[in-house]
Amino acid sequence: MDFYFKLKHWQVFFIQIIGLVLLYVSFSDPFLTKIVHSVSFVLIHLWIIIIGLETNNYVSEAEEKSNAFFLLNIVLVIGLYIFLIMSGINNITVTGWYALIGFYFIFAFLQIYIFGANSLNRLYRTAGRKEEESSISLFFMLLFWPIGIWIIQPKINKVIQRVELIEREED
Template sequence: MRMFLHIKHWQVFTLTFVVPALLFLVEISLASHSYSHYSNSLQAVNENLGVKLLTLLLHTACYAMVTVWYWVVGCNLHAISPKKTRPSISRFKLCIMLSLAVAIAADAAPLLGLHNVKGYAAFITLVTGIYAYIYCTLFIQKLVRAIESNDTPEEDDKAIFFILWLIFPLGIWFIQPRINSIFKRQKCA
Protein backbone atom coordinates (compact mmCIF):
# COMPACT_ATOMS: atom_id res chain seq x y z
CA MET A 1 0.00 0.00 0.00
CA ARG A 2 2.98 2.30 0.30
CA MET A 3 2.75 2.68 -3.48
CA PHE A 4 0.26 5.50 -2.84
CA LEU A 5 3.14 7.52 -1.43
CA HIS A 6 5.13 7.45 -4.65
CA ILE A 7 2.61 7.39 -7.49
CA LYS A 8 2.01 10.48 -9.57
CA HIS A 9 -0.92 12.84 -9.18
CA TRP A 10 -2.58 11.70 -12.39
CA GLN A 11 -2.46 8.09 -11.17
CA VAL A 12 -4.16 9.00 -7.89
CA PHE A 13 -6.73 11.02 -9.82
CA THR A 14 -7.37 8.06 -12.11
CA LEU A 15 -7.78 5.61 -9.22
CA THR A 16 -9.99 7.82 -7.11
CA PHE A 17 -12.06 9.67 -9.69
CA VAL A 18 -11.82 8.37 -13.28
CA VAL A 19 -12.23 4.66 -12.43
CA PRO A 20 -15.30 5.31 -10.24
CA ALA A 21 -16.81 7.53 -12.94
CA LEU A 22 -16.28 4.83 -15.57
CA LEU A 23 -17.75 2.19 -13.26
CA PHE A 24 -20.80 4.38 -12.79
CA LEU A 25 -21.22 4.75 -16.57
CA VAL A 26 -20.87 0.99 -17.04
CA GLU A 27 -23.39 0.41 -14.26
CA ILE A 28 -25.97 2.71 -15.87
CA SER A 29 -25.28 1.27 -19.31
CA LEU A 30 -25.77 -2.31 -18.13
CA ALA A 31 -28.95 -1.37 -16.33
CA SER A 32 -30.41 0.39 -19.35
CA HIS A 33 -29.58 -2.48 -21.74
CA SER A 34 -30.63 -5.29 -19.40
CA TYR A 35 -33.86 -3.67 -18.36
CA SER A 36 -34.98 -1.83 -21.47
CA HIS A 37 -38.68 -2.29 -20.62
CA TYR A 38 -38.31 0.38 -17.95
CA SER A 39 -38.90 3.98 -18.94
CA ASN A 40 -35.34 4.98 -18.04
CA SER A 41 -32.15 3.39 -16.76
CA LEU A 42 -32.37 5.00 -13.31
CA GLN A 43 -35.78 3.42 -12.81
CA ALA A 44 -34.23 0.05 -13.69
CA VAL A 45 -31.49 0.59 -11.11
CA ASN A 46 -34.04 1.53 -8.46
CA GLU A 47 -36.36 -1.43 -9.08
CA ASN A 48 -33.94 -4.32 -9.44
CA LEU A 49 -32.29 -5.84 -6.37
CA GLY A 50 -29.37 -7.32 -8.33
CA VAL A 51 -28.56 -3.96 -9.85
CA LYS A 52 -28.88 -2.35 -6.42
CA LEU A 53 -26.38 -4.83 -4.97
CA LEU A 54 -24.01 -4.26 -7.87
CA THR A 55 -24.34 -0.52 -7.37
CA LEU A 56 -23.60 -0.85 -3.66
CA LEU A 57 -20.58 -3.05 -4.36
CA LEU A 58 -19.15 -0.67 -6.98
CA HIS A 59 -19.70 2.39 -4.81
CA THR A 60 -18.13 0.64 -1.81
CA ALA A 61 -15.08 -0.21 -3.92
CA CYS A 62 -14.79 3.44 -4.99
CA TYR A 63 -15.14 4.70 -1.41
CA ALA A 64 -12.55 2.13 -0.35
CA MET A 65 -10.03 3.42 -2.91
CA VAL A 66 -10.28 6.95 -1.59
CA THR A 67 -10.23 5.75 2.03
CA VAL A 68 -7.14 3.61 1.45
CA TRP A 69 -5.35 6.59 -0.09
CA TYR A 70 -6.24 8.77 2.91
CA TRP A 71 -5.27 6.00 5.35
CA VAL A 72 -1.87 5.29 3.78
CA VAL A 73 -0.97 8.95 3.40
CA GLY A 74 -2.17 9.90 6.89
CA CYS A 75 -0.50 7.03 8.73
CA ASN A 76 2.81 7.37 6.90
CA LEU A 77 2.90 11.15 7.29
CA HIS A 78 2.17 10.67 10.99
CA ALA A 79 5.13 8.30 11.30
CA ILE A 80 7.61 10.85 9.91
CA SER A 81 6.14 14.05 11.35
CA PRO A 82 7.93 15.97 14.13
CA LYS A 83 6.97 14.46 17.48
CA LYS A 84 6.23 17.81 19.13
CA THR A 85 3.49 18.65 16.61
CA ARG A 86 2.19 15.13 16.03
CA PRO A 87 -1.57 14.80 16.63
CA SER A 88 -3.14 11.55 17.83
CA ILE A 89 -3.44 8.94 15.10
CA SER A 90 -6.27 7.08 16.83
CA ARG A 91 -8.83 9.83 16.22
CA PHE A 92 -7.74 10.02 12.56
CA LYS A 93 -8.24 6.26 12.14
CA LEU A 94 -11.62 6.41 13.84
CA CYS A 95 -12.77 9.33 11.68
CA ILE A 96 -11.62 7.77 8.44
CA MET A 97 -13.47 4.55 9.21
CA LEU A 98 -16.50 6.56 10.31
CA SER A 99 -16.56 8.55 7.07
CA LEU A 100 -16.36 5.29 5.08
CA ALA A 101 -19.15 3.75 7.16
CA VAL A 102 -21.41 6.80 6.68
CA ALA A 103 -20.81 6.79 2.91
CA ILE A 104 -21.63 3.07 2.67
CA ALA A 105 -24.66 3.48 4.94
CA ALA A 106 -25.97 6.29 2.75
CA ASP A 107 -25.70 4.01 -0.29
CA ALA A 108 -27.13 0.99 1.52
CA ALA A 109 -30.11 2.85 3.01
CA PRO A 110 -32.32 2.55 -0.10
CA LEU A 111 -31.38 -1.12 -0.45
CA LEU A 112 -32.47 -1.74 3.13
CA GLY A 113 -35.68 0.22 2.64
CA LEU A 114 -34.46 3.16 4.71
CA HIS A 115 -34.64 5.74 1.94
CA ASN A 116 -37.38 7.63 3.76
CA VAL A 117 -35.37 8.17 6.94
CA LYS A 118 -35.91 11.74 8.02
CA GLY A 119 -35.33 13.90 11.00
CA TYR A 120 -32.61 13.62 13.56
CA ALA A 121 -31.19 10.26 12.51
CA ALA A 122 -30.45 11.39 8.95
CA PHE A 123 -29.15 14.76 10.12
CA ILE A 124 -26.86 13.28 12.77
CA THR A 125 -25.50 10.72 10.30
CA LEU A 126 -24.82 13.41 7.72
CA VAL A 127 -23.14 15.75 10.21
CA THR A 128 -21.05 12.88 11.59
CA GLY A 129 -19.84 11.92 8.12
CA ILE A 130 -18.99 15.52 7.21
CA TYR A 131 -17.17 16.05 10.51
CA ALA A 132 -15.16 12.86 10.03
CA TYR A 133 -14.15 13.82 6.49
CA ILE A 134 -13.17 17.35 7.50
CA TYR A 135 -11.18 16.04 10.47
CA CYS A 136 -9.25 13.64 8.23
CA THR A 137 -8.58 16.47 5.80
CA LEU A 138 -7.30 18.77 8.55
CA PHE A 139 -5.21 15.99 10.08
CA ILE A 140 -3.31 15.32 6.86
CA GLN A 141 -3.06 19.04 6.10
CA LYS A 142 -1.48 19.68 9.49
CA LEU A 143 1.00 16.84 9.04
CA VAL A 144 2.07 17.98 5.58
CA ARG A 145 2.59 21.55 6.74
CA ALA A 146 4.44 20.44 9.88
CA ILE A 147 6.80 18.23 7.87
CA GLU A 148 7.39 20.86 5.21
CA SER A 149 8.14 23.61 7.71
CA ASN A 150 9.70 21.36 10.41
CA ASP A 151 7.49 23.10 12.96
CA THR A 152 3.86 23.99 13.46
CA PRO A 153 1.95 24.96 10.32
CA GLU A 154 2.08 28.61 9.36
CA GLU A 155 -1.10 30.55 8.76
CA ASP A 156 -0.16 31.75 5.26
CA ASP A 157 -1.69 29.08 3.04
CA LYS A 158 -3.71 26.93 5.43
CA ALA A 159 -7.01 27.95 3.84
CA ILE A 160 -5.83 27.23 0.30
CA PHE A 161 -4.45 23.84 1.27
CA PHE A 162 -7.69 22.97 3.10
CA ILE A 163 -9.80 23.92 0.08
CA LEU A 164 -7.60 21.75 -2.15
CA TRP A 165 -8.33 18.80 0.13
CA LEU A 166 -12.05 19.47 0.17
CA ILE A 167 -12.26 19.52 -3.62
CA PHE A 168 -10.45 16.22 -3.59
CA PRO A 169 -10.45 15.16 -7.24
CA LEU A 170 -9.13 18.54 -8.39
CA GLY A 171 -6.94 19.27 -5.40
CA ILE A 172 -5.06 16.01 -5.80
CA TRP A 173 -3.23 17.54 -8.76
CA PHE A 174 -1.55 19.95 -6.32
CA ILE A 175 -1.38 17.81 -3.18
CA GLN A 176 0.11 14.53 -4.44
CA PRO A 177 3.30 16.18 -5.79
CA ARG A 178 3.89 17.65 -2.30
CA ILE A 179 3.39 14.25 -0.71
CA ASN A 180 5.73 12.69 -3.28
CA SER A 181 8.43 15.25 -2.50
CA ILE A 182 8.10 14.66 1.25
CA PHE A 183 8.61 10.93 0.91
CA LYS A 184 11.33 11.36 -1.70
CA ARG A 185 13.26 13.53 0.80
CA GLN A 186 12.65 10.95 3.53
CA LYS A 187 13.94 8.18 1.32
CA CYS A 188 17.12 10.13 0.58
CA ALA A 189 17.67 11.04 4.24
Protein backbone atom coordinates in the same frame (compact mmCIF):
# COMPACT_ATOMS: atom_id res chain seq x y z
CA MET B 1 0.09 1.64 1.60
CA ASP B 2 3.46 3.32 1.42
CA PHE B 3 3.63 2.65 -2.33
CA TYR B 4 0.44 4.66 -2.90
CA PHE B 5 1.94 7.59 -1.03
CA LYS B 6 4.89 7.65 -3.47
CA LEU B 7 2.88 7.45 -6.70
CA LYS B 8 3.10 10.19 -9.30
CA HIS B 9 0.25 12.68 -9.49
CA TRP B 10 -1.19 11.28 -12.71
CA GLN B 11 -1.26 7.75 -11.23
CA VAL B 12 -3.16 8.93 -8.15
CA PHE B 13 -5.51 10.92 -10.38
CA PHE B 14 -6.16 7.85 -12.54
CA ILE B 15 -7.05 5.73 -9.48
CA GLN B 16 -9.37 8.47 -8.18
CA ILE B 17 -11.04 8.81 -11.59
CA ILE B 18 -11.63 5.05 -11.72
CA GLY B 19 -13.47 5.41 -8.41
CA LEU B 20 -15.50 8.30 -9.77
CA VAL B 21 -16.42 6.43 -12.96
CA LEU B 22 -17.48 3.39 -10.94
CA LEU B 23 -20.11 5.55 -9.23
CA TYR B 24 -21.90 5.78 -12.57
CA VAL B 25 -21.66 2.08 -13.44
CA SER B 26 -24.84 0.09 -13.05
CA PHE B 27 -25.35 -3.65 -13.37
CA SER B 28 -28.48 -5.73 -13.79
CA ASP B 29 -27.87 -7.19 -10.33
CA PRO B 30 -28.66 -4.42 -7.80
CA PHE B 31 -26.46 -6.00 -5.11
CA LEU B 32 -23.42 -5.96 -7.42
CA THR B 33 -24.12 -2.31 -8.23
CA LYS B 34 -24.19 -1.50 -4.52
CA ILE B 35 -20.88 -3.30 -3.97
CA VAL B 36 -19.25 -1.42 -6.87
CA HIS B 37 -20.55 1.92 -5.54
CA SER B 38 -19.17 1.12 -2.08
CA VAL B 39 -15.76 0.27 -3.55
CA SER B 40 -15.82 3.47 -5.60
CA PHE B 41 -16.44 5.56 -2.47
CA VAL B 42 -13.40 4.00 -0.82
CA LEU B 43 -11.29 4.53 -3.96
CA ILE B 44 -12.27 8.19 -4.17
CA HIS B 45 -11.26 8.78 -0.54
CA LEU B 46 -8.21 6.51 -0.59
CA TRP B 47 -5.78 9.37 -1.23
CA ILE B 48 -6.83 11.36 1.84
CA ILE B 49 -6.84 8.19 3.95
CA ILE B 50 -3.28 7.37 2.87
CA ILE B 51 -2.14 10.93 3.56
CA GLY B 52 -3.59 10.81 7.06
CA LEU B 53 -2.13 7.41 7.87
CA GLU B 54 1.30 7.60 6.24
CA THR B 55 2.54 11.05 7.19
CA ASN B 56 3.48 9.90 10.71
CA ASN B 57 6.06 7.59 9.10
CA TYR B 58 7.90 10.56 7.61
CA VAL B 59 7.63 13.28 10.25
CA SER B 60 9.95 13.80 13.19
CA GLU B 61 8.96 12.35 16.55
CA ALA B 62 8.17 15.83 17.86
CA GLU B 63 5.69 16.33 15.00
CA GLU B 64 3.91 12.97 15.30
CA LYS B 65 0.22 13.10 16.15
CA SER B 66 -2.15 10.36 17.14
CA ASN B 67 -4.42 9.34 14.32
CA ALA B 68 -6.94 7.41 16.46
CA PHE B 69 -9.69 10.04 16.04
CA PHE B 70 -8.93 10.18 12.32
CA LEU B 71 -9.29 6.38 12.03
CA LEU B 72 -12.54 6.44 14.01
CA ASN B 73 -13.99 9.08 11.70
CA ILE B 74 -12.88 7.19 8.60
CA VAL B 75 -14.56 4.01 9.81
CA LEU B 76 -17.74 5.89 10.74
CA VAL B 77 -18.02 7.85 7.47
CA ILE B 78 -17.22 4.88 5.23
CA GLY B 79 -19.45 2.63 7.33
CA LEU B 80 -22.36 5.08 7.11
CA TYR B 81 -21.93 5.47 3.36
CA ILE B 82 -21.82 1.72 2.79
CA PHE B 83 -24.85 1.27 5.07
CA LEU B 84 -26.82 3.88 3.13
CA ILE B 85 -25.90 2.30 -0.21
CA MET B 86 -26.65 -1.26 0.89
CA SER B 87 -29.92 -0.38 2.60
CA GLY B 88 -31.16 1.64 -0.36
CA ILE B 89 -32.14 4.60 1.81
CA ASN B 90 -32.36 7.65 -0.43
CA ASN B 91 -34.12 10.12 1.82
CA ILE B 92 -33.23 10.66 5.45
CA THR B 93 -35.16 12.94 7.76
CA VAL B 94 -33.97 13.26 11.31
CA THR B 95 -35.29 15.50 14.03
CA GLY B 96 -34.57 16.14 17.65
CA TRP B 97 -31.63 14.36 19.22
CA TYR B 98 -31.11 12.19 16.15
CA ALA B 99 -30.05 15.29 14.25
CA LEU B 100 -26.93 15.41 16.43
CA ILE B 101 -25.82 12.12 14.92
CA GLY B 102 -26.18 13.59 11.45
CA PHE B 103 -24.22 16.66 12.47
CA TYR B 104 -21.49 14.45 13.88
CA PHE B 105 -21.16 12.63 10.56
CA ILE B 106 -20.79 15.96 8.78
CA PHE B 107 -18.12 16.94 11.32
CA ALA B 108 -16.39 13.56 10.89
CA PHE B 109 -16.26 13.98 7.12
CA LEU B 110 -14.76 17.45 7.41
CA GLN B 111 -12.35 16.36 10.16
CA ILE B 112 -10.88 13.72 7.85
CA TYR B 113 -9.86 16.45 5.41
CA ILE B 114 -8.72 18.84 8.16
CA PHE B 115 -6.51 16.13 9.63
CA GLY B 116 -5.07 15.43 6.17
CA ALA B 117 -4.25 19.12 5.66
CA ASN B 118 -2.58 19.36 9.06
CA SER B 119 -0.67 16.15 8.36
CA LEU B 120 0.68 17.61 5.13
CA ASN B 121 1.80 20.74 6.97
CA ARG B 122 3.62 18.59 9.53
CA LEU B 123 5.28 16.69 6.69
CA TYR B 124 6.36 19.94 5.02
CA ARG B 125 7.82 21.26 8.30
CA THR B 126 9.78 18.05 8.87
CA ALA B 127 11.39 18.34 5.45
CA GLY B 128 12.39 21.92 6.20
CA ARG B 129 10.33 23.53 3.47
CA LYS B 130 10.61 27.29 3.62
CA GLU B 131 7.29 28.09 2.03
CA GLU B 132 4.61 26.69 4.28
CA GLU B 133 1.13 26.50 2.87
CA SER B 134 -1.83 27.31 5.04
CA SER B 135 -3.90 24.41 6.27
CA ILE B 136 -6.98 26.08 4.78
CA SER B 137 -5.56 26.02 1.26
CA LEU B 138 -4.47 22.40 1.71
CA PHE B 139 -7.93 21.53 3.08
CA PHE B 140 -9.64 22.89 -0.02
CA MET B 141 -7.13 21.25 -2.35
CA LEU B 142 -7.79 17.91 -0.63
CA LEU B 143 -11.54 18.44 -0.68
CA PHE B 144 -11.51 19.32 -4.38
CA TRP B 145 -9.11 16.51 -5.19
CA PRO B 146 -9.22 16.61 -9.01
CA ILE B 147 -7.27 19.88 -8.81
CA GLY B 148 -5.46 19.23 -5.54
CA ILE B 149 -3.81 16.01 -6.70
CA TRP B 150 -1.93 17.85 -9.43
CA ILE B 151 -0.59 20.38 -6.92
CA ILE B 152 -0.10 18.38 -3.72
CA GLN B 153 1.17 14.98 -4.90
CA PRO B 154 4.34 16.29 -6.63
CA LYS B 155 5.16 18.23 -3.45
CA ILE B 156 4.61 15.10 -1.36
CA ASN B 157 6.99 13.17 -3.61
CA LYS B 158 9.69 15.86 -3.28
CA VAL B 159 9.28 16.05 0.49
CA ILE B 160 9.46 12.27 0.90
CA GLN B 161 12.63 12.14 -1.20
CA ARG B 162 14.14 14.91 0.92
CA VAL B 163 13.15 13.21 4.22
CA GLU B 164 14.55 9.86 3.05
CA LEU B 165 17.78 11.57 1.98
CA ILE B 166 18.09 13.24 5.40
CA GLU B 167 17.49 9.89 7.13
CA ARG B 168 20.18 8.20 4.99
CA GLU B 169 22.67 10.95 5.81
CA GLU B 170 21.98 10.59 9.54
CA ASP B 171 22.61 6.83 9.42
